[in-house]
Amino acid sequence: MTYTGNVSRGSAPAVRELTGLSVTKVSVGTLDNNAYLLRSTTDGTQVLIDAANDTATLLDLIGDAGLAAVITTHQHYDHHGALADVVKATGARSYAGADDAEAIPVVTDPVRDGDTIAVGDRTLEVIHVVGHTPGSIILLYREPDGIAHLFTGDSLFPGGVGGTRGEQNFTSLIDDVEAKVFGRLPDDTWFYPGHGNDSTLGAERPHLAEWRARGW
Template sequence: MTYTGDVTVGSAPAIRELTGLTVTKVAVGTHNNNAYLLRCASDGSQLLIDAASEAPVLLRLIGDAGLTTVVTTHQHWDHHGALKEIVSATGARSIAGTDDAAAIPVVTETVNDGDTITVGDCTLEVIHVVGHTPGSIVLLYREPGGIAHLWTGDSLFPGGVGATGGDKDKFTSLINDVSTKLFDRLPDDTWFYPGHGNDSTLGAERPSLPEWRARGW
């Protein structure tokens, strides 16, 4: 089946085969959070992005292959509700952005802008995007011979950047970071996977950047 990234709580996961990496997307919890399981093709190592909720669902997704790492994109509770249970069950290391780590239940390592996280022989680059929270991170995977892929947490969605509670300074920081660190750096075919809802591409959203900046959210 063609991957669309369209999942709902209780639906079957969506699976996308990339060069070197398999992405499995599932929706969990009352806030319809997305969780993403990345599996390295070379050795089967697995990494989970946002242990948001419903630990039994996530553990079934992980299966017998085990889990090496959980990355939490930011400190909001709906993105780490199952983290303690997942780490306890799998022994995985738990990684988060330095400036959000204190608000996340279990963190064994912190990362900053430009750091890398590996799953097998696949490398994810950490991009620090400030505004939705102080320590929000985006993960970048450059598919060998293919396109770039971003896991954006709640910093970027189809239709706009993440919520900043009406705080103009936080919004300015977020729209500037998203513009310079994502849109200015990466091409239109870059696919992004947000913390809630459907996926999109930078090309589909790029024409709306001036509108987002003007409206202030």
Template sequence: MTYTGDVTPGGAPAVRELDRLTITKVSVGPMDNNAYLLRCRDSGEQVLIDAANEASRLLDLVGDGGLTAVVTTHRHRDHWVALAEVVAKTGARPLVHADDAEGLPIDAEPLRDGDTVPVGDCALEVIHLKGHTPGSIALLYRDPSGVPHLFTGDSLFPGGVGNTHQDPAAFASLIDDVERKLFDRLPDETWFYPGHGKDSTLGAERPALPQWRARGW
């Protein structure tokens, strides 16, 4: 089945099989948050991005394969409601950017820009995108035999950057980071997976960057 990234709360997950990594996207309620389970196809090791809610559903996805880490993309509550339970039941390492660590319900290991999160034989690059929160991050997987894959949390969506609550300084920081660290570095075919809703590619969104900057959100 062709991967589209279209998921709904309570619905079936969407699964994407890359050569070395399997990406499983699921939407959890009540706020239609996306969670992503990444599995190294060689070692079977798994990492979860955003234990947003519905711990039992997330644990069912993890199954008997175990979980090495849970990465929280930012400190907003709707992205970590299930974190404590998932960590307690799997023994996974909780990871979050150092600037958002105080917002989580449990102690987490700090991440910084440029760090690497292993997923078995694969690796995710941590990209700090300050603005939606002080410690918001994206996670980049460079597929050796395909296009880059980017997990953007609430910093980048189809149609714009994340909410900066009408704070001009926060918006300027976020749009600058998104443009410099994502659009200037990565090719148009880069597929990105946001914290809510549908996926997109950088190429589909790139023409609108001047409009986003001009409108201020």
């Protein structure tokens, strides 16, 4: 089945096969949070992005292959409601942005801009973006000889950056997203947000000035 990234709570997960990684997207919780299970296609190592809710759904998704780590994109509770239970059940390491870590349960590995997190023999790069929360992170995976993929949490969506409180936080977030994401990566970069459908940087780039002008 062709991957579209369109999921809703209770629907079947969407699976996308990349070079080196498979991505399984599922919607959980009353706010339709996206959780992403990444699996190395070389050695089978699994990492979960945002143990948001519905512990049983996530553990069923993980299955018997085990879980090396959970990465939490930011401190808002709807993105880590099942984290403690998933970590307890699997023994996984728990990663989060250093400036959000104190507000997230059971973080074992605070990370900062430019750090890397292994998914078996594959690597995710941490991009720290400030504004939605102080320690929000975006995760970058580059396919070997292929396109880039971003797991953006609530910092970037189709149609705009994530919600912020106050002009200073909005300016910080859109500045970081422009410089660290759009300024570094090409139009074919695919991104997977914390809620809703996926998009590409090419689809969103023409609207950056519009987002900045409207202030959200």
